[in-house]
Structures are given as C-alpha cells and as structure tokens.
Amino acid sequence: MRFLRILSGILIFFLAFFILPGYCFHASAAGRLQPVDGVPVIVIDPGHGGENLGTQAGGIWDEKYMDMVTAQALYDELSLYDDVEVYLTRTGDVDVSFQERAAFAQSVNADFLFSIHYNASEYHDLFGSEVWVPLTAPFNNYGYQIGYELLRGMQDRGLLVRGIKTREGERGEYYAIIRETVALGIPAAIIEHCHVDEDRDKGFCASEEDLIRFGREDATAIAKYFGLKSTALQVDYSDYPLAEVGSANPVASTLRDETAPDVCRIEFLSADYETGVLSFTLSAADYDSPLLYYTYSIDGGQTYSERNAWPGSDVLTGKYEDTFTLSLTIPSGTKPSVIVRAYNMFDPYTESNRYDSPITFSYGQDSRAEEGDPSSVGEGGNEDASGTGTPPDSDTHDPASSNADSQNPPAADPVAKPVSGSAVAGEKQVSFVAFLEICLIIVVFLFVILLISQGIAYQNRKRRRRQGRREFQSRKEDGDTRNQLR
Ligand SMILES: [Zn+2]
Structure with a gap:
C-alpha cells in the first residue's frame, strides 16, 4: 500500500514539475x-x-x-x-x-x-x-x-x-x-x-x-x-x-518557407452605398509561418493596394489574427471586383476568391446607385480566383540580392481599414506536438487515478476483512458470555 502511495506521489510530482510547465510555458x-x-x-x-x-x-x-x-x-x-x-x-x-x-x-x-x-x-x-x-x-x-x-x-x-x-x-x-x-x-x-x-x-x-x-x-x-x-x-x-x-x-x-499560405478567403459582410464602404470577413492561415502583410485589388487583380501589416502579426511568437473585418472605401463610379492577397513572413502569397459587386458604387455628387449587371450574382457572387505566388524576397540594397517580386504597382488607393477580429492563430506547427503532450498527460492521469483507486479498493478490502474477523470474534465472545449466563 505504501509502495502504491509513493509511486503515485512520484507520478504526480513528475506531472506537476515537468510535463505541465513544459506544455504551458513553451x-x-x-x-x-x-x-x-x-x-x-x-x-x-x-x-x-x-x-x-x-x-x-x-x-x-x-x-x-x-x-x-x-x-x-x-x-x-x-x-x-x-x-x-x-x-x-x-x-x-x-x-x-x-x-x-x-x-x-x-x-x-x-x-x-x-x-x-x-x-x-x-x-x-x-x-x-x-x-x-x-x-x-x-x-x-x-x-x-x-x-x-x-x-x-x-x-x-x-x-x-x-x-x-x-x-x-x-x-x-x-x-x-x-x-x-x-x-x-x-x-x-x-x-x-x-x-x-x-x-x-x-x-x-x-x-x-x-x-x-x-x-x-x-x-x-x-x-x-x-x-x-x-x-x-x-x-x-x-x-x-x-x-x-x-x-x-x-x-x-x-528556415525559409517556400510554400504559400494555406487559406485565404473573403466573405461579403456589408455594403454601404451611401458612404462607399464595402466590408468583408477575411480569413487566412499559413500552417508553416505567420502571416505578415496583405494587399487587395478592387479591379479584379489588375492592380493591388500598397502592403498593409497583417493585424496582430507578431512573427516572434508566430501569432496573427486568422480572421478580421476588412473595410474598403470604394471610389464613387467604381464597380469593384475584390481579391485579397495574404503574404507570409517569407513573402509567398495566396490570393483569395474574388467578390464581384453587382452594383456600381455611386455616391456623393452623383448620388444614385446605378443598377448592376443583372447577370451578376448578388452578394454570393464569388468567383473562385484563388491563386498562389512565391516571389523571392525583394531586398535590393545589397548587390548580392537583386531579386524582385510583385509585378503590380499599387492601385489607386481606396482606404483599407481592418476592424478588430477574432484572434487565435499561429504556432500551428507546434499544435501536433501539443496534442501529443495532452494525450500523454491524459494517459498519465488515468494511470495515476487507476493506481489510487486500486489502492483504495485494496485498503477497503483489508479493512472489511479485519472488521469481519473482529465481528466474528465478538460474536463468539457474546455467545460465550450468554452461555455462561445461562
Ligand atoms: Zn546594406
């Protein structure tokens, strides 16, 4: 019994001081x-x-x-x-x-x-x-x-x-x-x-x-x-x-990640034809390296905006927001066709699906929104134009590194505003290891619980046996006394 107690004590010590902190404080x-x-x-x-x-x-x-x-x-x-x-x-x-x-x-x-x-x-x-x-x-x-x-x-x-x-x-x-x-x-x-x-x-x-x-x-x-x-x-x-x-x-x-981000999708959220603000939910992920920049096109991919820092991007911890709201101000007179590019920290990028606006944005001086092309599908008009690219780094000041990327000059600049977003992302490369660690912790826990319950059962059995013996003894003594009284 004491052996079991010592063993479970050792296991709990091991769990508390080695496995759990290792998992929690990577x-x-x-x-x-x-x-x-x-x-x-x-x-x-x-x-x-x-x-x-x-x-x-x-x-x-x-x-x-x-x-x-x-x-x-x-x-x-x-x-x-x-x-x-x-x-x-x-x-x-x-x-x-x-x-x-x-x-x-x-x-x-x-x-x-x-x-x-x-x-x-x-x-x-x-x-x-x-x-x-x-x-x-x-x-x-x-x-x-x-x-x-x-x-x-x-x-x-x-x-x-x-x-x-x-x-x-x-x-x-x-x-x-x-x-x-x-x-x-x-x-x-x-x-x-x-x-x-x-x-x-x-x-x-x-x-x-x-x-x-x-x-x-x-x-x-x-x-x-x-x-x-x-x-x-x-x-x-x-x-x-x-x-x-x-x-x-x-x-x-x-180590250089040659592969483009794994996911990049835009989903229509809202369009305000009075102010020209068109909003999307942008979701993206790269399972190898964190996302760093995004750019967007409102002319179907012919020209792209300047680079924007990816919200929440911290390549030192591997974190970034995997979903956020992207709000674009569309210039009046434009019928936008929106594509977003998500870049990881080594610069390969993935293009999102395309969103084609059914309506030409027309506000301000000419305030009536023109009717869109009826053949165009409403908000769900997402033509999949997904594509990936892996341009090399474009550090040029060094004579040894004169590679280029991005063939597209920045587009006439609609204003991009990433609005907060649900966090949780990054460190995906460690998630499998974390999963294995959790499995190990669960197994060790179950083992410890099994040992303890076995120990308790054993002790109960022993107590019951001792009690049984005592009862038998006292019944015998009672019987003897009664016999003597008779
Ligand atoms: Zn230099």
Whole structure:
C-alpha cells in the first residue's frame, strides 16, 4: 500500500514539475546557448563604404553613411559596459571586402559579428525590420537568441518585425558577410533596421538622432544577450532571460518557407452605398509561418493596394489574427471586383476568391446607385480566383540580392481599414506536438487515478476483512458470555 502511495506521489510530482510547465510555458525564458570564454569580444561591421554606397532609395543619405552613424553609436554605447571588448570593421569611408571584415573579426578573437544595414525594396513596398542569421546550428540558434532581443526592441518602437531569417545560396550562406565570418568559426548576424524607401518606416530613420537611437538600442539588446553590466549606465543584465530555443537543430521559424499560405478567403459582410464602404470577413492561415502583410485589388487583380501589416502579426511568437473585418472605401463610379492577397513572413502569397459587386458604387455628387449587371450574382457572387505566388524576397540594397517580386504597382488607393477580429492563430506547427503532450498527460492521469483507486479498493478490502474477523470474534465472545449466563 505504501509502495502504491509513493509511486503515485512520484507520478504526480513528475506531472506537476515537468510535463505541465513544459506544455504551458513553451516560450519560457532561458540562458544564452553560446559559450563565451572570458570577456565577450564584439565586432560591429558598418555595411558598405567607399564606392559601395548601399541603398540610395531613402533620398537623404547613402546607406553607407547611415550604417556608419548607427554602428558608431552602437560602438559608443556598448563601450560603456564593463568587461566587454568592442571593435569596428571600418572607421573611415572605405570599402572593405567581406573576407577582410571576417578576417578582422578572427584577428581579434570575436565572439560575434554584427553587420549594420538599412533596407530598401525594388518596388518600395516593403516595410519593417529583420535580422539574418546563419543557416546551421548552433550559430543559427545563437543568432535567433540575439535576433529576438534586437527585434523586440524595434517592435516596441512601433516597427513591424519581418523576422529572424536564414537564406541559402549556391555557396551555402547567401549573404557574403555571414558566409565569410561563419567559415572562420564566428557567428554573425545582419541587422536590417528598417526600409528607407517606405513611408511607414521613413519616420524611424529621418534624422541622425534616429540613426543613433537604433545604435543605442542595438547595444542594449547585445548587452542583454551577453549578460553585461554597466557601472556607467547603472544597468545589470547578468540574469537577463533570453528566448528559449534548442541548440541541436536550426530554429524552425528561421528556415525559409517556400510554400504559400494555406487559406485565404473573403466573405461579403456589408455594403454601404451611401458612404462607399464595402466590408468583408477575411480569413487566412499559413500552417508553416505567420502571416505578415496583405494587399487587395478592387479591379479584379489588375492592380493591388500598397502592403498593409497583417493585424496582430507578431512573427516572434508566430501569432496573427486568422480572421478580421476588412473595410474598403470604394471610389464613387467604381464597380469593384475584390481579391485579397495574404503574404507570409517569407513573402509567398495566396490570393483569395474574388467578390464581384453587382452594383456600381455611386455616391456623393452623383448620388444614385446605378443598377448592376443583372447577370451578376448578388452578394454570393464569388468567383473562385484563388491563386498562389512565391516571389523571392525583394531586398535590393545589397548587390548580392537583386531579386524582385510583385509585378503590380499599387492601385489607386481606396482606404483599407481592418476592424478588430477574432484572434487565435499561429504556432500551428507546434499544435501536433501539443496534442501529443495532452494525450500523454491524459494517459498519465488515468494511470495515476487507476493506481489510487486500486489502492483504495485494496485498503477497503483489508479493512472489511479485519472488521469481519473482529465481528466474528465478538460474536463468539457474546455467545460465550450468554452461555455462561445461562
Ligand atoms: Zn546594406
């Protein structure tokens, strides 16, 4: 009996301390995976330089200058920490080859190289921040942990996070600075702070103060990663918890997802012909990677709107809203034919079904709604025009990456307004594992309950037997007494 009680106690302990917390707190904090011998040595690499201008799409500065301002601020701020060595790969306006930058990092025994950049896209339609990390474990995993801190900081400032990503090229690592540095046994990451050529990002890099601020915040993220302390700044990150990831395999969310989102559907909700507002329920999902942007067409797919951030998108947690209300203001005189594109964080997209309005929107000055084509079906007139596309990334400032996507210029711009939506989404890739864990928990619970009930039954049987014996004994004694009294 005692054996059973001990066994069930062990099982409950196991359940309470290992399985349940493991299930409930997947994203719990952890320590740094990367071992560091003694004082961390950090190399900051201002991108481009000299003849190599970087992107000029911002219109204010060449990227090489922006990279230098941010890198210098990062250097200055990080130098305020105790027990850290910091270096720059270039201090002047000179072009340094990727091999030379990597060799420099090796010469100072670097623990990490951070390459500082600003981004631009071929069609000037992308916005947000991203970090590129090595393809293979464990450098990939180190890159993930530092990338998470860097991007959380930018997200807190209001930038859209595009992800911690890898890119494979013909020679392994696609990006030369990562390829050359990793080849020498040093982890490296490229920090693309924001897009200089997109209105929603321009405000983050419009002044030198903005560029300095990026550098300072990068320094804070790097200090958190290495658990640094600063007497001058009066901060101590020695116990700072980092994102928890394994180290045996590359982090799944960093690996390029070549497949388009699995679902993208629009359903007619309402049309207000007085104000021109046409509303849909937009439902979409990607079972591999979170959704990041959407665009829409009101002319049947000939032209598309500018990119919009997907509501609730947080690629660091894998979450996004899988359903929301999309309200479009249709210009008067238009008979809209609406298609929506849902993009995942690696840029493949899926097109929704098409909604053909039966009526031409006509309001304001010419306020009578014209009759629609009678052959067109009312609100259910959904012709399935589903399609998918997988355009490559369109980061163009780097000479090594001049691929394009999206053949369509933005449409004359009706106003899009995503109105709230039912949350719940993302982390679908872990849901099967979660299901197995739940099954295991249920089995263990049932086993424990079985053991306990067996134990109780056994004890009851024993008690009954003892009682029976006692009754028999006392009946016998009673009988004896009665016999004696007679
Ligand atoms: Zn660059």
